[in-house]
Amino acid sequence: MxxxxxxxxxxxxxxxxxxxxxxxxxxxxxxIAEAGMEADLDVKKSEIHGMAQRAGSVFSHVxxxxxxxxxxxxxxxxxxxxxxxEIVEALRWQPVLKKxxxxxxxxxxxxxxxxxIGNQSYPEDGVLEAEFxxxxxxxxxxxxxxxxxxxxxVRVANSVIVGVLSRFLDVSPSVWRDVLARRVPxxxxxxxxxxxxxxxxxxxxV
Amino acid sequence: xxxxxxxxxxxALGAYLGGAAVASAYPGTxxxxxxxxxxxxGGPYAEWATNEKVALEVAIGAAYEGARAFTAMKHIGxxxxxxxxxxxxxxxxxGGLVVVTADDVGIYSSQNEQDNRHMARxxxxxxxEPSDSQECMExxxxxxxxxxxxxxxxxxxTTTRVSHSKGIVEYDPELRTPPAVNGFKIDIxxxxxxxxxxxxxxxxVEERTRALKEYGETSSLNRIEWGDSSIGVITSGVSxxxxxxxxxxxxxxxxxxxxxxxxxxxxxxxxxxxxxVFVEEVxxxxxxxxxxMGLDVSSHHFIGKEAFTLLGEYSAGLIRSSLAKFPExxxxxxxxxxxxxxxxxxxxxxxxxxxxSHRAVxxxxxxxxxxxxxxIGCYTxxxxxxxxATHACLCMGASITNNFGGEKAAQFGERADGRPRVSVIxxxxxxxxxxxxxxxxxxxxxxxxILILDNQxxxxxGHQDHAATGKTLMGASxxxxxxxxxxxxxxxxxxxxxxxxxxxxxxxxVKAALxxxxxxxxxxxxxxxxxxxxxxxxxxxxxxPEKCSDCGVCLKFGCPGVYHANGKAAIEQSVCxxxxxxxxxxxxxxxxxxxxxxxxxxxxISGGGER
Ligand SMILES: Cc1ncc(C[n+]2csc(CCOP(=O)(O)OP(=O)(O)O)c2C)c(N)n1
Numbered sequence: 001m002x003x004x005x006x007x008x009x010x011x012x013x014x015x016x017x018x019x020x021x022x023x024x025x026x027x028x029x030x031x032i033a034e035a036g037m038e039a040d041l042d043v044k045k046s047e048i049h050g051m052a053q054r055a056g057s058v059f060s061h062v063x064x065x066x067x068x069x070x071x072x073x074x075x076x077x078x079x080x081x082x083x084x085x086e087i088v089e090a091l092r093w094q095p096v097l098k099k100x101x102x103x104x105x106x107x108x109x110x111x112x113x114x115x116x117i118g119n120q121s122y123p124e125d126g127v128l129e130a131e132f133x134x135x136x137x138x139x140x141x142x143x144x145x146x147x148x149x150x151x152x153x154v155r156v157a158n159s160v161i162v163g164v165l166s167r168f169l170d171v172s173p174s175v176w177r178d179v180l181a182r183r184v185p186x187x188x189x190x191x192x193x194x195x196x197x198x199x200x201x202x203x204x205x206v
Numbered sequence: 207x208x209x210x211x212x213x214x215x216x217x218a219l220g221a222y223l224g225g226a227a228v229a230s231a232y233p234g235t236x237x238x239x240x241x242x243x244x245x246x247x248g249g250p251y252a253e254w255a256t257n258e259k260v261a262l263e264v265a266i267g268a269a270y271e272g273a274r275a276f277t278a279m280k281h282i283g284x285x286x287x288x289x290x291x292x293x294x295x296x297x298x299x300x301g302g303l304v305v306v307t308a309d310d311v312g313i314y315s316s317q318n319e320q321d322n323r324h325m326a327r328x329x330x331x332x333x334x335e336p337s338d339s340q341e342c343m344e345x346x347x348x349x350x351x352x353x354x355x356x357x358x359x360x361x362x363x364t365t366t367r368v369s370h371s372k373g374i375v376e377y378d379p380e381l382r383t384p385p386a387v388n389g390f391k392i393d394i395x396x397x398x399x400x401x402x403x404x405x406x407x408x409x410x411v412e413e414r415t416r417a418l419k420e421y422g423e424t425s426s427l428n429r430i431e432w433g434d435s436s437i438g439v440i441t442s443g444v445s446x447x448x449x450x451x452x453x454x455x456x457x458x459x460x461x462x463x464x465x466x467x468x469x470x471x472x473x474x475x476x477x478x479x480x481x482x483v484f485v486e487e488v489x490x491x492x493x494x495x496x497x498x499m500g501l502d503v504s505s506h507h508f509i510g511k512e513a514f515t516l517l518g519e520y521s522a523g524l525i526r527s528s529l530a531k532f533p534e535x536x537x538x539x540x541x542x543x544x545x546x547x548x549x550x551x552x553x554x555x556x557x558x559x560x561x562x563s564h565r566a567v568x569x570x571x572x573x574x575x576x577x578x579x580x581x582i583g584c585y586t587x588x589x590x591x592x593x594x595a596t597h598a599c600l601c602m603g604a605s606i607t608n609n610f611g612g613e614k615a616a617q618f619g620e621r622a623d624g625r626p627r628v629s630v631i632x633x634x635x636x637x638x639x640x641x642x643x644x645x646x647x648x649x650x651x652x653x654x655x656i657l658i659l660d661n662q663x664x665x666x667x668g669h670q671d672h673a674a675t676g677k678t679l680m681g682a683s684x685x686x687x688x689x690x691x692x693x694x695x696x697x698x699x700x701x702x703x704x705x706x707x708x709x710x711x712x713x714x715x716v717k718a719a720l721x722x723x724x725x726x727x728x729x730x731x732x733x734x735x736x737x738x739x740x741x742x743x744x745x746x747x748x749x750x751p752e753k754c755s756d757c758g759v760c761l762k763f764g765c766p767g768v769y770h771a772n773g774k775a776a777i778e779q780s781v782c783x784x785x786x787x788x789x790x791x792x793x794x795x796x797x798x799x800x801x802x803x804x805x806x807x808x809x810x811i812s813g814g815g816e817r
Binding site: 020021030033034037042043044045046047048049055056057070071072073074075076077078088089091092094095096097098099110111112113114115116117118119120121122123127131134135136137154 | 208210235236312314315338366367370371372373374444447448450451519521522523524541542543544545546547549550551552553554555556557559560591592761762764765766768769770778780781
């Protein structure tokens with residue numbers, strides 16, 4: 001798959017990034033957007049921040065194209081990639097992903113308060129795999145938190161996920177490195193790069 | 207230079223490049239990032255004002271003195287600032303003045319979905335609507351010129367989607383108009399807006415509107431993009447982007463100056479296309495303006511809100527499906543296939559953070575069975591289960607006034623529920639609009655019981671400073687305003703300052719205040735976890751499964767760190783920041799700090815089964 005050529009009407013590639021507030025999902029979407037800009041594509045990125053969003057659902061639309069990208073949003077069934085940092089959020093946003101699209105999902109579970117206090121229940125194991133199979137979509141699931149913890153910093157989970165994604169895009173690793181260097185604190189750059197390459201290697205196997 | 211900027215950042219950049227000297231704003235989503243970004247770009251002066259009316263008046267003062275100035279606020283902030291806006295429309299300015307209104311289309315973080323384009327028409331000031339980040343930068347710059355050329359405040363309206371979307375902005379940092387101050391020009395016929403002067407200025411305002419219409423005919427802000435002449439789209443703001451994607455072959459009249467409309471340009475466009483489609487979110491603003499022009503076309507020539515919803519944001523998909531109902535347009539709308547699970551998923555609404563002091567307050571009010579007049583801020587989340595302790599919330603400051611009004615009404619009948627009434631208001635909100643209500647309640651002999659939640663920041667909108675935090679937007683230290691003394695000066699002698707985390711004392715004092723006659727205020731002081739330096743050094747709490755009796759008490763205050771698994775309560779270590787509220791509650795002493803690591807601070811609070 002290339003960085004452009006979603007075909008359809010618009011000729012853009014659409015990314016949807018979802019997670020729980022505080023996980024770094026929005027930073028990941030910033031990094032994807034900036035990598036697109038560095039690769040000389042037109043880029044739009046959109047998200048809503050408001051309310052006290054710690055522990056709430058957060059999500060972001062990113063669009064790339066060789067031609068001008070007009071709308072900052074896309075509709076259900078139009079995402080080429082769905083990146084989710086949590087299982088329930090992946091299931092919640094599955095409708096944005098098109099048939100044949102790729103889902104990259106961190107299998108970390110974060111219980112919403114309603115689950116913690118026993119008012120609602122968390123989906124059972126296996127639902128994630130079954131649903132993406134039913135949607136005719138490719139699912140790459142991994143526990144990025146565990147990998148990040150192994151690397152010594154749980155906050156680099158988002159770089160692992162971006163690394164997995166990078167394998168599917170026509171953007172050179174040096175661009176990703178430059179963008180990471182710009183967007184993460186200097187002292188955390190090495191561990192972020194390590195995380196990025198771990199993710200990138202992982203997706204070589206799929 | 208090329209940068210990926212949000213609409214808000216781009217507005218700030220435009221202000222910087224346009225030579226703005228003074229920025230004054232009160233935070234409000236989705237506008238809050240503009241003013242600090244202006245300071246970051248190198249803007250000479252930016253401040254957090256007490257409220258939007260104050261902010262606009264500060265900016266007007268700077269403009270009267272001959273400097274370029276701006277204010278930025280959320281849509282409903284302009285309701286608060288409407289008074290100076292409407293009068294400044296008459297006085298005009300000296301240095302350029304721009305009022306940025308960021309409308310929350312989609313109601314992501316607001317009380318309503320009002321369309322502030324009406325405010326431009328009502329105040330008779332020009333309205334600029336950028337549709338992406340590049341235009342935010344360019345229009346903001348140009349707005350200062352328009353302001354000076356036409357002697358008027360300019361309203362620049364974004365919507366949440368424009369404010370928070372990022373796009374590539376190209377600009378030349380060398381091309382900056384340096385900030386300048388021309389000095390106040392004495393002219394009482396203009397700046398002293400008494401009836402005799404106002405009548406003359408009204409003549410000027412109408413003449414100005416006529417001149418602005420003419421300007422719009424040729425301004426680069428408005429443009430026609432000729433395409434297929436069977437459909438002509440009239441649009442502005444982000445709707446333009448969505449419509450471009452939905453109808454790439456159509457003709458477009460894109461309005462950047464969307465009030466007043468340029469009649470000639472509109473007529474040319476309308477007459478050269480077979481059908482005019484108005485694509486605009488929320489109200490039929492452009493549509494009603496164009497229809498009012500009385501152009502010589504049949505009414506079937508127009509398609510507007512009979513096709514499109516008045517509610518929420520648009521998208522390319524929504525535009526196509528709305529127009530597919532009109533077969534004469536020949537728009538099909540095959541929806542792309544998608545798949546969603548039928549398993550019911552748990553909701554994940556925003557919640558009070560782990561360690562949030564508001565939680566202790568609402569838990570207490572819940573236990574006291576209070577009916578709570580809440581206000582606007584993070585603490586509005588006290589409405590949700592399991593806290594369930596907010597029962598009204600209207601607009602900033604209304605917690606005090608609504609409660610007081612209810613109390614006056616209740617003099618004429620029994621309150622059958624027998625429940626106490628309490629107002630809850632945040633520190634920033636109190637300073638914004640609560641003070642005047644407090645003065646009113648004290649003066650008019652109320653019995654109003656008020657909790658001021660002093661978390662030492664404006665948390666909800668992104669932790670901005672205010673008069674009681676001790677720091678300014680430019681980073682200077684300033685003696686923090688003393689809320690308790692201010693309350694006394696307003697006429698309420700019964701005021702106490704307490705830490706709500708000391709649950710036992712707090713509950714006792716709230717209860718005592720409820721029993722006393724006269725108005726009373728408790729300032730519940732505890733810093734927000736985002737501004738509290740002590741949080742970093744604290745350890746997460748653990749629940750000892752051996753000791754946990756599964757009583758469920760610690761699950762009753764809605765902490766996102768506490769969950770239930772395998773018949774016991776447990777604490778998510780990555781989330782907990784050791785506030786210790788659960789330690790205070792736990793009747794079996796199961797919750798406590800881990801073996802304290804080196805340098806870790808143990809909690810000063812001990813268990814004791816407070817319930
Ligand atoms: C007129 C108006 N201006 C601005 C806002 C945006 N806004 C919502 S809550 C809030 C302030 C919250 O601060 P505070 O009262 O200190 O409560 P906290 O969030 O810190 O708990 C602001 C500015 C608004 N809703 N209405």
